[in-house]
Amino acid sequence: MxxxxxxxxxxxxxxxxxxxxxxxxxxxxxxxxYGGAYGVTKGMIEEFGEKRILDTPISEEGxxxxxxxxxxxxxxxxxxxMYVDFVMLAMDQLANQAAKIRYMFGGQIxxxxxxxxxxxxxxxxxxxxxxxxEAWMMHTPGLLLAIPATVTDAYFLLKHALKLSxxxxxxxxxxxxxxxxxxxxxxxxxxxxxxxxxxxxDFTLVTYSRMVxxxxxxxxxxxxxxxxxxxxxxxxLYPLDTETINSSVKKTxxxxxVTEDCLTAGVSAELSARIMEGSFEFLEEPVLRxxxxxxxxxxxxxxxxxxxxxxxxxxSTAKLLLRK
Amino acid sequence: xxxxxxxxxxxYTQMLRIRTFEERVGELFLKGGTAGSMLxxxxxxxxxAVGVGEVMNSGDGFxxxxxxxxxxxxxxxxxxxxxxxxxxKEDGYCRGKGGSMHIADNDLGHLGANAIxxxxxxxxxxxxxxxxxxxKEQVAVxxxxxxxxxxxxxxxxxxxxxxxKLPVMFVCINNEYGMGTRLDRASASLEFAKRAxxxxxxxxxxxxxxxxxxxxxAQELMDGVRNGTPAFLKVDCYRFHGHARKDKSHYxxxxxxxxxxxxxxxxxxxxxxxxxxxxxxEELERIKSQIDNEMDEAMEYALNSSEPETMQRFQDVxxxxxxxxxxxxxxxxxxxxxxxx
Ligand SMILES: Cc1ncc(C[n+]2csc(CCOP(=O)(O)OP(=O)(O)O)c2C)c(N)n1
Ligand SMILES: [Mg+2]
Numbered sequence: 001m002x003x004x005x006x007x008x009x010x011x012x013x014x015x016x017x018x019x020x021x022x023x024x025x026x027x028x029x030x031x032x033x034y035g036g037a038y039g040v041t042k043g044m045i046e047e048f049g050e051k052r053i054l055d056t057p058i059s060e061e062g063x064x065x066x067x068x069x070x071x072x073x074x075x076x077x078x079x080x081x082m083y084v085d086f087v088m089l090a091m092d093q094l095a096n097q098a099a100k101i102r103y104m105f106g107g108q109i110x111x112x113x114x115x116x117x118x119x120x121x122x123x124x125x126x127x128x129x130x131x132x133x134e135a136w137m138m139h140t141p142g143l144l145l146a147i148p149a150t151v152t153d154a155y156f157l158l159k160h161a162l163k164l165s166x167x168x169x170x171x172x173x174x175x176x177x178x179x180x181x182x183x184x185x186x187x188x189x190x191x192x193x194x195x196x197x198x199x200x201x202d203f204t205l206v207t208y209s210r211m212v213x214x215x216x217x218x219x220x221x222x223x224x225x226x227x228x229x230x231x232x233x234x235x236x237l238y239p240l241d242t243e244t245i246n247s248s249v250k251k252t253x254x255x256x257x258v259t260e261d262c263l264t265a266g267v268s269a270e271l272s273a274r275i276m277e278g279s280f281e282f283l284e285e286p287v288l289r290x291x292x293x294x295x296x297x298x299x300x301x302x303x304x305x306x307x308x309x310x311x312x313x314x315x316s317t318a319k320l321l322l323r324k
Numbered sequence: 325x326x327x328x329x330x331x332x333x334x335x336y337t338q339m340l341r342i343r344t345f346e347e348r349v350g351e352l353f354l355k356g357g358t359a360g361s362m363l364x365x366x367x368x369x370x371x372x373a374v375g376v377g378e379v380m381n382s383g384d385g386f387x388x389x390x391x392x393x394x395x396x397x398x399x400x401x402x403x404x405x406x407x408x409x410x411x412x413k414e415d416g417y418c419r420g421k422g423g424s425m426h427i428a429d430n431d432l433g434h435l436g437a438n439a440i441x442x443x444x445x446x447x448x449x450x451x452x453x454x455x456x457x458x459x460k461e462q463v464a465v466x467x468x469x470x471x472x473x474x475x476x477x478x479x480x481x482x483x484x485x486x487x488x489k490l491p492v493m494f495v496c497i498n499n500e501y502g503m504g505t506r507l508d509r510a511s512a513s514l515e516f517a518k519r520a521x522x523x524x525x526x527x528x529x530x531x532x533x534x535x536x537x538x539x540x541x542a543q544e545l546m547d548g549v550r551n552g553t554p555a556f557l558k559v560d561c562y563r564f565h566g567h568a569r570k571d572k573s574h575y576x577x578x579x580x581x582x583x584x585x586x587x588x589x590x591x592x593x594x595x596x597x598x599x600x601x602x603x604x605x606e607e608l609e610r611i612k613s614q615i616d617n618e619m620d621e622a623m624e625y626a627l628n629s630s631e632p633e634t635m636q637r638f639q640d641v642x643x644x645x646x647x648x649x650x651x652x653x654x655x656x657x658x659x660x661x662x663x664x665x
Contacts, residue, residue, distance in 0.1 A: 025457065051457065057487065062446050062480025069450020069464075072435055073385060075457060077450075092477075096440050097447070104426040105436060106418030107640035141641050141649060165643035192647070239647050277659035 007177040009151045010040050010116075013158035014078065018048055021076060024162060027054040027063060028080030028116075037082045038118060038177055060089035064115065068098045068167075071113040076162065084119035084171060085131050098167040099142030110165045114158070120210055120260055121308050122175035127296035130304070132209075132261035137169045138237050138270065144168040145237040146191075149212035151181030153195075153235055160191045173210040192239035196248065200228035203254035203321055206245055206271055208234040211258045211309060218314035227322055237267065245271070246278035253284040254321055260308045263291040290317050329602045333611075335378060335535050336597060339370035339590045341615050342394040345403055348619045349393065349410060349424075353569050357627050359412025359423050361570055362439075366394035368564035371589035372497040373398040375538025376465065376557065379546040385433045385451040385464040387444030390425045391497070392437040395467050400432050403619060407626035415629040421640065435464075441502075442468060442475035445494065449481045452490030452554070463491040463549050471502030473516055479523070485554040486524035492554040493545060494520065497532075499563035500584070504575040520556030532561040533587050562587045 004012070018024045026041060026048075032055035035042030045053040056063045060081065067077040081087055087094060098111050121130045137145050144166050146157040154172070161168040189195055197212065198219050207215045212233045219229040230248050234241065249255045255275050257268045268289040275287050292308045325333075346365040352358050366373065369391070377398030380386070388395045396406065401417075409416025410424045417429050425439040435451060438444035444466060451464035472478055473496055485492040496516060500507050507514065517527030526548045530541045538559055545555035562584035566573045573581065597603045638648045 025453075054488075057480075057483060059480035059484065061477045062449070062484050065446025065477065065481070066450040066453060066484055069387075069435065069447030069452075070454045070457075071450070072447060073451045073454040073464075075450075075454045092440055092443060093446065097438075097443060101436065102643070103640045104418060104422045105428040105430075106416075106421045108418070108428060108430045109435070110643060144642070144646060164645065166646060277655060280659065 003180045003182060006151050006154045006179040007040050009155040009183060010158055013155045017159055017162040024076045025052050026078045027056050029056055029058055029082050031055060031080050060086050061093055064090035064093040067113050068093055068111055071111045072109050076112050078114045078116060081117035083129050084117035084133050085128050087117060095140045099140045103142060111167045112165050114161045114168045114170050116170045118172040118174045120173045120175060121297055121304050124299055124301050124304055126299035130297035134171055134237055135261055135266045138267060147171045147209045147237055149209050149233050151179060152184045155183045175210055192236050192241060194235055194241035194244040195233045197233050198231040200230035201252060202228045203256055204248040204252045205229045205231045205256050205258060207258040211260055214311045214314055215258055217311045221315050222318055227318060242274045242278055245275060249275050249279040250282045253282050255287045256318055256321055257289045258309050258314055259291045261292055262294050264294050266291050285321055288317060288321055290314060332597060333603060335374050336593050337611055338374045338398055342370045342373060342397050343367055343590060344615050344619045345397055346393060348623045352623055352626060357411050363424050363569040364391040365565055366391050369497050369499055369561040370394055371532040371535035371538050372559035372561060375535045376495050376542045378539050379542045380465060383433060383462045385435050387435045387447050388437045388467045389469050390439050396427060396434055403622035404625040407622040408629040411626040413626060413629035414632045420632040442472040442477045445478050446481045448492050449484050449490060452492040455491055465493045465495060467495045467497060470496060470498040470507050474510055482520060482523040482525060489552045490554055491549050493549050494556045496558045497561060498558055499561045501563050503567045516558045517556060526553050526555040529558040532559040533589055533592050535589050535593055
């Protein structure tokens with residue numbers, strides 16, 4: 001198969017799913033004629049028309065609420081939020097409504113929708129266009145949460161999300177859209193299963209999304225000095241595959257969690273707690289967390305770069321963990 | 325009996341069922357049979373539920389605010405299962421997980437009561453989109469209070485509904501209060517229908533004293549809705565009692581309450597029926613005692629219904645295809661379990 005981008009993989013997943021399932025509609029700001037702020041839905045309006053690709057006004061609460069209502073009554077909407085930072089305007093609809101409807105109504109009504117958004121640093125977007133907010137979603141029972149790092153996962157996770165009966169938050173990373181790769185159809189990993197992307201015996205590196213690539217780069221450099229990292233890409237944060245994490249940590253005895261979201265009460269806090277609970281007896285060292293700094297993201301490219309883990313920081317932190 | 329009289333008697337019966345139901349909910353509360361103290365009774369607002377409910381068809385979707393018992397009853401709810409849900413019981417519509425403020429029934433088109441002021445309004449926009457997309461004849465109606473008229477989401481919803489010509493109706497039940505804040509202290513302009521018209525909706529305002537007028541206006545708007553023009557209706561009522569069951573309304577004068585309660589849609593219609601000799605006093609007595617029995621039974625049913633199995637609290641967070649959340653106790657035991665032994 002030929003090389004395609006993460007962006008194209010997402011588009012192909014949407015196109016194939018929409019051809020198979022006529023109840024899927026796509027809605028969001030500039031998803032139609034403009035083609036999506038990051039180009040994911042480019043050209044789709046030509047195939048599917050305005051009935052299925054809905055350009056919406058700039059009304060995040062209204063759009064997500066409309067998606068919820070249409071999901072409750074028989075459609076399968078995909079909402080694109082231009083930036084995950086804008087989810088604040090729709091948070092009631094996501095967290096109070098979409099996430100709780102099945103439960104509050106005793107299992108009678110499903111909300112099969114996908115809310116796509118992109119987050120993360122890397123484009124000098126400053127404090128309101130660069131955040132990683134997955135911890136908020138993860139903190140909300142009732143939401144499923146996929147966060148692909150690779151071209152293959154962008155494709156398979158989105159296709160799978162479009163078959164589920166519950167609201168899925170699907171978080172893309174703005175710096176991954178141009179990532180190239182093949183859709184590996186022999187990939188047998190199922191939804192909810194973490195991927196062990198690199199085997200290693202010295203420590204376990206747990207991460208997801210863009211940080212997967214930094215982790216793999218750091219692992220290469222570490223191998224050169226004789227440190228073997230086992231790199232785990234979580235792929236989904238709910239379900240969370242603690243089994244894969246803990247069976248690795250039980251083998252290596254050391255764990256480093258790397259996330260782009262900020263440290264305090266972040267995803268890294270949850271992951272380190274799960275490792276502590278699951279692998280306490282096997283740990284040679286405290287679980288280390290290398291996360292985004294507890295600061296809003298600054299616009300200055302040089303300060304922005306320092307706000308989140310870099311390959312060098314992962315490399316040096318791993319050395320500290322190994323007491324080298 | 326002509327159909328007009330039949331409609332009047334049906335609406336009278338429905339309004340009285342709602343009021344009696346709410347009174348029994350109050351009693352159930354005193355008997356300790358309700359889950360929680362957040363019970364918002366719709367006494368005084370029956371004409372809005374019944375007048376609009378009358379122009380809806382089976383299959384039409386709707387959402388309500390937190391004061392929605394009457395609307396659900398008007399749309400065919402079984403008072404037994406409603407009362408059981410309000411009691412947090414297994415036999416309730418949501419098996420004891422929703423209660424008064426989150427009651428729903430997919431079969432009757434009830435897409436949910438909502439405890440977030442304005443929270444369910446955009447869901448009918450989505451339902452309208454579904455009906456339009458699938459080419460169905462159904463419409464969707466959002467019921468909410470005057471408080472929601474000051475929420476931004478309402479206007480996003482109105483715009484979307486008008487923009488996409490969705491079969492949607494917005495119904496504001498104006499009971500003059502949002503908790504203890506009288507409407508004129510919350511809204512600079514009280515011309516709500518005008519707001520809706522600005523968005524491209526048909527808008528009307530009607531005095532809720534007379535359910536026949538509510539019906540008439542609702543019908544006029546609904547004809548438009550079914551032909552592609554979404555609509556807004558404000559029904560002016562008075563909240564006879566406190567905001568919630570325990571509220572004694574210390575923030576309003578007795579004289580005002582006294583006057584407000586004169587705006588009684590049930591007494592008004594009963595007078596009309598009797599004055600015009602459309603119904604005999606025997607017939608009225610028969611209706612009343614039938615309703616009394618029905619609601620007594622509902623209360624008994626709720627009191628006798630069993631509590632849900634507490635392990636059910638882990639169910640329905642997700643569909644069965646996804647893992648259920650791990651109970652805290654199990655996590656603790658796993659953490660303490662010596663993995664070497
Ligand atoms: C978003 C939100 N804000 C505040 C509240 C608390 N609250 C519950 S009911 C209510 C008053 C609502 O007034 P109105 O919409 O007129 O409905 P009514 O109670 O009069 O039927 C308030 C402030 C809430 N539930 N949700
Ligand atoms: Mg009110």
